[in-house]
Amino acid sequence: MSQSKYRGPKGTYDVLPGDAGTKRExxxxxxxxxxxxxxxxxxxxxxxxxxxxxxxxxxxxxxxxxxxxxxxxxxxxxxxxxxxxxxxxxxxxxxxxxxxxxxxxxxxxxxxxxxxxxxxxxxxxxxxxxxxxxxxxxxxxxxxxxxxxxxxxxxxxxxxxxxxxxxxxxxxxxxxxxxxxLETRERYVPELKAYLEKHRPDLDPDSVARLDTNPLRTFDSKDANTQALLEDAPKLEEYQxxxxxxxxxxxxxxxxxxxxxxxxxxxxxxxxxxxxxxxxxxxxxxxxxxxxxxxxxxxxxxxxxxxxxxxxxxxxxxxxxxxxxxASAPDLTPELDVYFVTLAPEARNVALKLAAELRSSGLSCDLDYLGRSAKAQFKQADRTGARFSVVIGADELAGNSCKVRDMQGGGEAAVPLSGGEVLKAVSG
Known part of the structure; x- marks a missing residue:
């Protein structure tokens, strides 16, 4: 496996498809x-x-x-x-x-x-x-x-x-x-600042820096000593x-x-x-x-x-x-409607044309671009989560048909080799 010279910047992450890498957030x-x-x-x-x-x-x-x-x-x-x-x-x-x-x-x-x-x-x-x-x-x-x-x-x-x-x-x-x-702030902030000034040596550095700009931000401090001091500070609600x-x-x-x-x-x-x-x-x-x-x-x-x-x-x-x-997020698995399995070189353009017709009708489709064997193509159809596979080989071309296989139910049917007929078979 190749090793990249570069890594993503610290404090960032990549959003990747579900089958990429190990378990992710x-x-x-x-x-x-x-x-x-x-x-x-x-x-x-x-x-x-x-x-x-x-x-x-x-x-x-x-x-x-x-x-x-x-x-x-x-x-x-x-x-x-x-x-x-x-x-x-x-x-x-x-x-x-x-x-x-x-x-x-x-x-x-x-x-x-x-x-x-x-x-x-x-x-x-x-x-x-x-x-x-x-x-x-x-x-x-x-x-x-x-x-x-x-x-x-x-x-x-x-x-x-x-x-x-x-x-x-x-x-x-x-x-x-x-x-x-604004009037509440004008009443309260001077009182809070006066209290904090008395305890300046005990405040954390960030709270000291805020004394002259926004003393209210002291309440956002994560420092335990500062939070303890604030317990006895003037209460904002009393100045509303x-x-x-x-x-x-x-x-x-x-x-x-x-x-x-x-x-x-x-x-x-x-x-x-x-x-x-x-x-x-x-x-x-x-x-x-x-x-x-x-x-x-x-x-x-x-x-x-x-x-x-x-x-x-x-x-x-x-x-x-x-x-x-x-969140209680659902376990979402992306699904593909149709994967075309081509068993002969001359079937590839036919599958390409059928895929274009199905895509224009709103279905998601894919086909083999790596010259895989029939077994490897069916395996790829499983990996993509395809609902149906459409098989086209030399025999199917000779009979002007294709085989539509239900990848979940397991049934298979011969269907005329046209976009409309295939669409009906995979939409029913």
């Missing part, structure tokens, strides 16, 4: 991608969302401005490069910023509101590879722009939960929190405005009405600085410690911050790899 099999994307596409259509596709790279400053200088993504994880024109660009680490940029640039605020959009595609983050987390990973996401209604928050969570439910994600609970509005409380109450009432399992989690802040009011994270307890499958939140100031109108928004992203790890 669900996200390394193309049929699983087709399955989960079909679920998402149908579900988005039922909720009246329309698809968007944005570039996989943007101006680096877009992500700095939107995600936030204090975020781990900007500080540690972005793939940033300078192009030949001297522009600083970044591979997209998340989907919201690019969609909102397109919304502003293309004047989508003129569309009927709310504008409900969805997307799927690769994201890029330089982080330590873990199960289901890669430096290139794919997300399915949605953005709703133009409505501040708390029921829109509920719809976003219901949509995320619905996609996961249809995929068979196990033991899922939506963790939800209220980060408050009446408007923020009313909004969150409507959100939880909506979740109750839909029967979606959720848990209010005061420590949930998510990783992006643009979030306001509602933030949420879908967690599958079947995954163990790395239990996040997807999440999102409201970003009422983001559109304005990147130069657009004062327009509220909310969105979510869910990693395809994480969904497939948490």
């Amino acid at each position: 669900p996200h390394e099999r193309p049929e699983m991608w087709a399955w989960i994307e079909a679920i998402a596409r149908k579900t988005f259509a039922r909720y009246n969302y329309r698809e968007v596709r944005t570039p996989v790279f943007e101006e680096a400053d877009l992500f700095v401005r939107s995600v936030g200088e204090s975020s781990d993504i900007v500080r540690k994880e972005m793939f940033t490069f300078t192009d030949r024109g001297g522009r600083e660009l970044s591979l997209r680490p998340e989907g919201t910023a690019g969609v909102v940029r397109a919304y502003v640039e293309r004047s989508m605020d003129r569309m009927a509101r709310p504008v409900k959009l969805w997307y799927t595609g690769p994201m890029f983050r330089y982080e330590r590879q873990q199960k289901g987390r890669y430096r290139q990973h794919s997300q399915i996401g949605a953005e709703i722009l133009g409505s501040a209604d708390p029921l829109v928050d509920v719809e976003a969570m219901a949509l995320l939960y619905d996609i996961h439910r249809q995929a068979g994600v196990r033991e899922e609970v939506i963790h939800v929190n209220n980060l408050g509005d 405005t009446d408007d923020a409380r009313t909004h969150f109450s409507a959100v939880t009432s909506g979740l109750d009405a839909l029967g979606i399992p959720y848990r209010v989690d005061p420590a949930l802040v998510r990783g992006f600085d643009y979030y306001t009011l509602t933030v949420f994270e879908a967690k599958s307890y079947a995954l163990g410690a790395q239990d996040a499958v997807g999440g999102g939140g409201r970003y009422n100031d983001l559109v304005r911050d990147i130069g657009g109108p004062d327009m509220p928004g909310i969105g979510f992203g869910s990693g395809v790899e994480r969904i497939l790890l948490a």
Whole structure:
């Protein structure tokens, strides 16, 4: 067996056909991608969302401005490069910023509101590879722009939960929190910062770095000492405005009405600085410690911050790899409708023509291109999962017929050598 000089970049993986190599994770099999994307596409259509596709790279400053200088993504994880024109660009680490940029640039605020959009595609983050987390990973996401209604928050969570439910994600609970509005932040952040400053020597380095940029992000720290200090920190809920409380109450009432399992989690802040009011994270307890499958939140100031109108928004992203790890995914085996077994050289063009006719009728077909023996061709038909084999040899050509064999039931019948007759035999 040949040995390649090259390997895929660290933190990436290949998606290969089912018979390639040894046992693989669900996200390394193309049929699983087709399955989960079909679920998402149908579900988005039922909720009246329309698809968007944005570039996989943007101006680096877009992500700095939107995600936030204090975020781990900007500080540690972005793939940033300078192009030949001297522009600083970044591979997209998340989907919201690019969609909102397109919304502003293309004047989508003129569309009927709310504008409900969805997307799927690769994201890029330089982080330590873990199960289901890669430096290139794919997300399915949605953005709703133009409505501040708390029921829109509920719809976003219901949509995320619905996609996961249809995929068979196990033991899922939506963790939800209220980060408050601008007035809430103005009340709370100085108090939190003052408390953290008293304990600066005991904070982890990342939390110290965030003290002057976004102290709220301290709650996202994984450091045990920092988390212990936060137990006695001022509580955000005590500084909420009446408007923020009313909004969150409507959100939880909506979740109750839909029967979606959720848990209010005061420590949930998510990783992006643009979030306001509602933030949420879908967690599958079947995954163990790395239990996040997807999440999102409201970003009422983001559109304005990147130069657009004062327009509220909310969105979510869910990693395809994480969904497939948490899902009760079916054991999908790709099937071929017809495999042509040719027993004479002169049968090859006949088989080629018949295959073209069947393909134009919507059937999948293949034939031998390696000059295999009859036995090897039947073996290949089995390997491809063919439902039927169509056998054409010298005797069949002389009788203007072919043999159609049911590869699963075992029956065999002689059929006139025409596309219509073969189609009837394999479609019945």
